Amino acid sequence: MISYNLPGARTRLDVAATAEIAQRVAKGDPNALTTDTMRSLLGSSALVLDGMRVRPRYFDGRFLTGTDLTRDQDYVAQRQADLARATGTGVVAGLQVSLVDAVGSRVVRIEAGHGITPAGDLVMLTNARQVLLDDLPASERLDAALGLRARPAQPLTRRTGLFILALRPVEFTANPISAYPTKVTGPREAQDGDIIEATAITVIPYPDNAGAASLDEARRTVARALFVETATRGLPQEALPLAMLALDRGVIRWLDMAMVRRETGADTPLQVSIGARPRAPAEAHVLQYDQHLADVLASRAFAGVSAPFAASQYFATLPPAGRLPANTITSDDFGFNQLFFPPAMKVDISFVPGDEIAALVDESLALPAIDLLAPAADLDNTGVVVLMPVTRQRLADLSARLDSLKRSATNTAAQTAARRLPVDLLTNMLQRRALVNAPARSAAETAVATASDAALAAWQAAWRDAAAAIPPDGTGQPPLAWFVRRRTVATLSSLAGVAVVVTGNDTALATAINNRLTATGLTARVQALRGRATPFAAARLAAFLGAPRILGSDLLLMAAVKAIESAAGTTATTPVTETMVLTAASAFADPLLGEGLDRLLAVYGTPAMTSAQQLWLANTGSVPDLDVTARNTPDAGLATLASKLRHSVEASDADSLNKLIAGG
Numbered sequence: 001m002i003s004y005n006l007p008g009a010r011t012r013l014d015v016a017a018t019a020e021i022a023q024r025v026a027k028g029d030p031n032a033l034t035t036d037t038m039r040s041l042l043g044s045s046a047l048v049l050d051g052m053r054v055r056p057r058y059f060d061g062r063f064l065t066g067t068d069l070t071r072d073q074d075y076v077a078q079r080q081a082d083l084a085r086a087t088g089t090g091v092v093a094g095l096q097v098s099l100v101d102a103v104g105s106r107v108v109r110i111e112a113g114h115g116i117t118p119a120g121d122l123v124m125l126t127n128a129r130q131v132l133l134d135d136l137p138a139s140e141r142l143d144a145a146l147g148l149r150a151r152p153a154q155p156l157t158r159r160t161g162l163f164i165l166a167l168r169p170v171e172f173t174a175n176p177i178s179a180y181p182t183k184v185t186g187p188r189e190a191q192d193g194d195i196i197e198a199t200a201i202t203v204i205p206y207p208d209n210a211g212a213a214s215l216d217e218a219r220r221t222v223a224r225a226l227f228v229e230t231a232t233r234g235l236p237q238e239a240l241p242l243a244m245l246a247l248d249r250g251v252i253r254w255l256d257m258a259m260v261r262r263e264t265g266a267d268t269p270l271q272v273s274i275g276a277r278p279r280a281p282a283e284a285h286v287l288q289y290d291q292h293l294a295d296v297l298a299s300r301a302f303a304g305v306s307a308p309f310a311a312s313q314y315f316a317t318l319p320p321a322g323r324l325p326a327n328t329i330t331s332d333d334f335g336f337n338q339l340f341f342p343p344a345m346k347v348d349i350s351f352v353p354g355d356e357i358a359a360l361v362d363e364s365l366a367l368p369a370i371d372l373l374a375p376a377a378d379l380d381n382t383g384v385v386v387l388m389p390v391t392r393q394r395l396a397d398l399s400a401r402l403d404s405l406k407r408s409a410t411n412t413a414a415q416t417a418a419r420r421l422p423v424d425l426l427t428n429m430l431q432r433r434a435l436v437n438a439p440a441r442s443a444a445e446t447a448v449a450t451a452s453d454a455a456l457a458a459w460q461a462a463w464r465d466a467a468a469a470i471p472p473d474g475t476g477q478p479p480l481a482w483f484v485r486r487r488t489v490a491t492l493s494s495l496a497g498v499a500v501v502v503t504g505n506d507t508a509l510a511t512a513i514n515n516r517l518t519a520t521g522l523t524a525r526v527q528a529l530r531g532r533a534t535p536f537a538a539a540r541l542a543a544f545l546g547a548p549r550i551l552g553s554d555l556l557l558m559a560a561v562k563a564i565e566s567a568a569g570t571t572a573t574t575p576v577t578e579t580m581v582l583t584a585a586s587a588f589a590d591p592l593l594g595e596g597l598d599r600l601l602a603v604y605g606t607p608a609m610t611s612a613q614q615l616w617l618a619n620t621g622s623v624p625d626l627d628v629t630a631r632n633t634p635d636a637g638l639a640t641l642a643s644k645l646r647h648s649v650e651a652s653d654a655d656s657l658n659k660l661i662a663g664g
Contacts, residue, residue: 053078081120090240090262090280091115095125097165097243097257105252106133108165110201110242115167116264118237123167123199131201133245133252160248162206162218164260166239171197206234206244215246215253216314219292223259224316227285228371235260254295258288282365285319293323297477306478307624308339308589310582311372318370320485321361325478326467329386329409331460332591333453338386338409339582339589344376346383348486350406351398351466354389357482364484383486388466398462403455513546520554521611522561529564533576540581549594554611555601556594558618563587566621587624596630597623604642613649620654625661 055075056068094113099105108131114124173192181188212218222244235241241260246253262280296314300306308328311318328340329349338347352360370382386409390398399405470479517523526545533541541564550556563584568576601609609617617623626645633641641660648657 083120084116084122085118085120088264088280089116089118089120090264091242092264095167095240095242095261097255097261099252099255100130106250107131108133108243108245108252108255110165115240117167117169117240118235121169121238123169123240125167125199129201133203133247133250159205159250161246162215162222163203163245163247164206164234164236164239164241165243165245166202166204166236166241168200168202168236168239169197170200171195202239203245204236204239215248219246219254219256219259220314220316223285223288223292224371224373226259227281227288227319228317228369230281256288256291258284258286258291279365282320285317285369286322286361286365289315289319289322294477297325301476304625305587307587309586310342310579311340312342312579313583313586316371316373318372320367320369321364322483323480324386324483326388326470326481327478329463329481330589330591331456331463334410335456336407336409336460336463337411337589337591339411339586341384342372342379343411344379344382345370346486347386347409348383348406349386349388349409349463351390351395351462352387353392353395355392357387357389360387360484361482367485367487370485384483385486387482387484388463389470389482390466394466402459402462407459509546510542512551513542516551516557517545520557521615522558525561525565528572529561529568529576532568532572532574533581534578536578537576537581540578540585541576544581544585544588547588550588553594553597555597555609555614555618555623556588558615559621559623560584560588562618562621590624590628592631593624593627596627596632599633599638600626600630600642600645603639604646609649616652617649617657620657622657622661626657629661629663 053075054071056071058064058068091113092115094111095115096111096113098109100107100109110125110129110131112125112128114122116122173194174196175192175194176190177193179189179191206222212221241262243255243257243261244259245255262284264280292315300309306327308325308330311324324340328338330337330339336349338349341347370384371378374382385406395405467479467481470481473480514523517526526541529541530538544564545551545557545560550560564576564581567580567584568574617626630638630641644656644660647653648660
């Protein structure tokens, strides 16, 4: 007979042979089952057994062995692990990871804390640990040391790729004590008397780099796999991930905690039932993106690049809320432009109280991530709002002075509307065309236009002031605003069709571009780029080179072609993508582009700069920076700047040119 009883919680079943039941159990007792009935229930799945939920049953007269007590310990440990998993797995407290030195270090520091592995085991560090990466065993080597695997992997000092820094629960026996013989004639022996639980700091190879060509590209693609595709391949179940490391022959190139680190906390039944995005991965995505953005900005600052850039240049996905450089929102005579988000997305800008940013970000976490590699149709129906934080007093002042606290930001001139909805495309292009080609206005129309221009100028001034007022974070980063994904609601009407760029005379524009390329000797170089370009990249290329300011300047045209070649690379088999063209165009997105060069060349004197000298200057990649330097130079110092430029150009001295741009 088998008894299964937990008073007050579980029903007791008595299972025995039919004859024994007749003797011991009253007829009709629902808790009495025959052995045959039990087999029948198990066969039809009416009674389900869990192989991990078996424990010894003690009774007087039973011979007790060490195996029985060990089974008891295993049962309690398994039940504790199940309970821990039910409340959420991940980091409970502490366990922050950082590099002790700058990038290129081999030493990491892990703060004290504890957490729960996906298998439900508790791991902890009682004190902060500063460990040399060379001393950390790889998972395969640890398994080999514990006798779980025969062949260890090569040392970390010679390995390249992505690795997960993790805490792994281990146990070992210690403290020998005397053991009495189990037979009358058997000898006494010593056995370890304690089982000691410990936590091992280890690194686990991450197998999926998604075919990335570099460690930076791997970071981009793996983030998309984890946060958009919610892939779990390569994530350990028996260890608690703390951070992802990118190793280049044992040297840490970057460390990303939020990529694999998750905080504890189970989702509510309502969130699970409606399929909402789990909270822990959503928060981790925001933190991972923020750290990745900080690394990108630091890398660009180290390289001396400060121009706005497209998000797709470094990211494959964006969280539903996050920060972005404020200088990616620019303005011109027609309104506000943005370069950060894909052209197809709808972008608004708005002033908000700084103390409400946290609430707005929290509300957006339930929304899906923004997949920058999604089809154009999905991006067409995705919108974000860029939030510029201000004080409440400042917000009240802006409400009184501005016509609205929200405006739309269109794409820059380099970002044509080839992938935007037709209604947005036509509205934007026709408005700009009407402004440029409009006939003389009446007095009333002039008054209305003046008022509109004044409202736009007030908005632009307010935006610049608010961006300048953002307090620095101490890392030297440019001012950062916030963006949040908008919820999509049904509209009253919509248009469908294929976007067609409205230029007024496409043939004339193409002819003008080709004529200018011929005159400057750039035809062969541009033809090579066109031959490798994707359809969208070809559209961007034509729009970029056909921009009036670039098309009207030999120097800017040469510099633009060189920038595209640098972004696209020289490999003939590598396609020129839309992102590459946008990357090149980002350096020429300044609305005041060319004003400095006009001032500088006006006082350059004779002999004028030859085509060969212009080509050399363009190939240095410094033309946009030179334009900014000349624009900011006072009139009194412009002649000196031109004289120094002549010396650098005639001597083909790139070092002196760089010093000149830097203010030397």
